[in-house]
Amino acid sequence: MKKQVSGISIKQSAKFIAVLYFIVSAIFCIPFGIYAMIQFGFSEGGFIVFAPLLYGLFSFIFFVIFAFIYNVVADLVGGLEFEIKDAE
Numbered sequence: 001m002k003k004q005v006s007g008i009s010i011k012q013s014a015k016f017i018a019v020l021y022f023i024v025s026a027i028f029c030i031p032f033g034i035y036a037m038i039q040f041g042f043s044e045g046g047f048i049v050f051a052p053l054l055y056g057l058f059s060f061i062f063f064v065i066f067a068f069i070y071n072v073v074a075d076l077v078g079g080l081e082f083e084i085k086d087a088e
Contacts (some may be wrong), residue, residue, distance in 0.1 A: 005079040008067040017063045022056030029055075 033048035070079075 001085065002081055002083050004081045006073045006074055007079070010064055010067040010071070012066055014060045015064040018056045018060035021059040025055040026052040078081050 017058045029048050033051070036048055073079075
């Protein structure tokens with residue numbers, strides 16, 4: 001059975017992506033940031049601890065733009081199409 005994504009919920013999808021990117025980047029950035037602060041002092045390593053917040057913010061902004069463009073294009077030419085089947 002073929003299905004088509006005709007639109008993306010801009011606000012909800014952007015919130016989801018922002019939180020997801022924040023979590024993934026925090027897993028890596030916070031430990032490395034703490035290590036850098038211990039090794040080089042707060043001025044060198046402090047930024048990387050706050051990087052997940054910036055990563056989440058920018059992913060929200062850029063996904064809003066992406067979702068808006070996707071919705072416009074999907075109205076013009078149709079959305080992404082995929083096939084699904086019932087699990088056995």
